[in-house]
Amino acid sequence: MSNAKIQVVSLLILLNVNLFRLSFGNKDDASTTLTLSTLTTSPLTTTPTDNIRFDEYEENNEEVYDDIGTDPLSTNITTNTTTTIEVPIYIRKPCGFTKYCVKHEECGSRTGKIIIELDRPENYLCHYLETCCEESEIKKSPSPREVNSANNQCGITNVEGLYMTVKSSGNETSFAEYPFVVAILDSASNPICNGVLISHTVVLSAASCFPPNETMIVRAGDWDLLTDNEIVPHEDRLVKKTIVHKKFILSDFLYNLALAILESAFPRTRHIVPVCKYDDLGTSILNTSCIAVGWNVFKYAKFPPERNIVFKMDVDTTKTSKSDWDGSIKSSVSLSRRYNFMGSPLICPNERNQYFVVGIWSYMTGEKNQPVFANVTKNREWINEHLMRDGEF
Incomplete structure (x- = not known):
């Protein structure tokens, strides 16, 4: 067999091995290196494979692919000289013949x-x-959706969702329906709690959500925490400082409130909007039919779900009771223990359908699994004092 045929056969064998690794290996691997003793610098092509799927990536300058996946895999083919050839392998998940x-x-x-x-x-x-x-x-260059907003109003919602409406028998919300709800993540971007945006630089949440001396991240504009396939992207910000309520007692979850001051402001968009505070109420009257909104935080789930969408739960404040110690609000609704909405805001609308935060999900009672909310309204002076001191308002 001639040297040329030997080189071609060797190349095909190595490429098949590489594709096998791509099919069954880690989807986060960004590249694979093949080393041959001799190789001509000719372009290589591959066909889509059925069991590989990636997230969205940026457009290539020469040819545009609207694939769903992480960054496109590229195969670095190294010769016995100093020449390295970058061969992109673009893979779309097929769902039919074409x-x-x-x-x-x-x-x-x-x-x-x-x-x-x-x-x-x-x-x-x-x-x-x-x-x-x-x-x-398939569109080569889909037009981006407009999300910028000049509206300075707080507590406004996107009725039936922004650009996308969900039909479900459950309690899932539509995309950006409640644009003031945020996720609190640890340094590895794992969700640990919920929160609510009270300005473009400040988040209100539960004090028990913030372990000391830990790097924390706030994510706004997200909807399903387990995918990046939403119609517009979310935004992340680092927490610069955490202010815990001076009377907070972790063992009893008393005064379970904290403010997270962000390193930089979130943009003013239609899918990122601060909630209203009680001081913004003026002469308006709050409706007693309120809701708690947030993600279920699966800390110890044996079988993680396929999606984790913002949920809402009805709370009739006329059927709640308040603690004599710190004024915390106990709901009359009993939930399954598998729910964990720590830090989620309890919000109530006024007659103009603007939402005001009145509580923060603190814990669930042991006997009836009833959610208990830290009383935001009662502690508004503490909130305003620190916001004015830090120059956030």
Whole structure:
């Protein structure tokens, strides 16, 4: 066999090994290096494989691919000289003979509000925020959705969601329906608590959410914590300083409130909006039909869920009771122990449907699994004192 044929056979064997590793290896591996004794510098091509799926990545300068995945894999092929060839391997998840899974807005001429039916998946091969699209209908450069806002009002919502409405038999909210809810993450970006944005630089949450001397991150504008396939991206900010209520007692969850001051402000957008505080109420009257909004934080889940969407729970404040110690609000609703909405805001609307924060989810009682909220209204002087001292308002 000639040297040229030996080189070709060796190359094909190594490429097959590499593709096998891609199919069954870690999806986070960004590249694989193949080393040959001799190799001509000719481009290589691959075909899509059915069991590889990645997140969205940026467009290539020469050819645009609207794949769903992490950064495209590239194979570094090294010769016995100093030449290194970058060979991109673009992989889309197929869902038919000439169809691929893409975001809804990347398929065809869809421009209206997207309807997501959680109880009836459109195609089990694709993520629930994707659609199975003919290759010829995949947009090369989908237009970004406009989210900037000049509205300075607090507590406003996006009724039935921003650009996307969810149909479900459960209590899931639609995308950015309550744009003031934020997730609190640890340094590894694992969600540990909820919070509520009370300004573009300050988050109100439970004091028990902030371990001392830990790097914390606040994420705003997110909806499903287990995917980045939302129609517009979220924003992350580092916590610069945490202010814990001076009367906080961890063992009894008394005065379980804290302020997180951010290193930089969140932008003013339609999917990131501060909630209203009681001092903003003026002559308005709050409705007694309130809701608690946030994510279920699965700290010790044996089988993590496929999605973790912002939930809402109705709370009738006329049926709540208040603690004599710190004024904490106990709901009459009993929940399953598998729910953990620590730090979630209890919010009530006024007659103009602006939402005001009145409580922060502190803990659940042991006997009836009833959520107890730290009383924000009673502690508004403490909140305002520190915000004015730190120049945040």
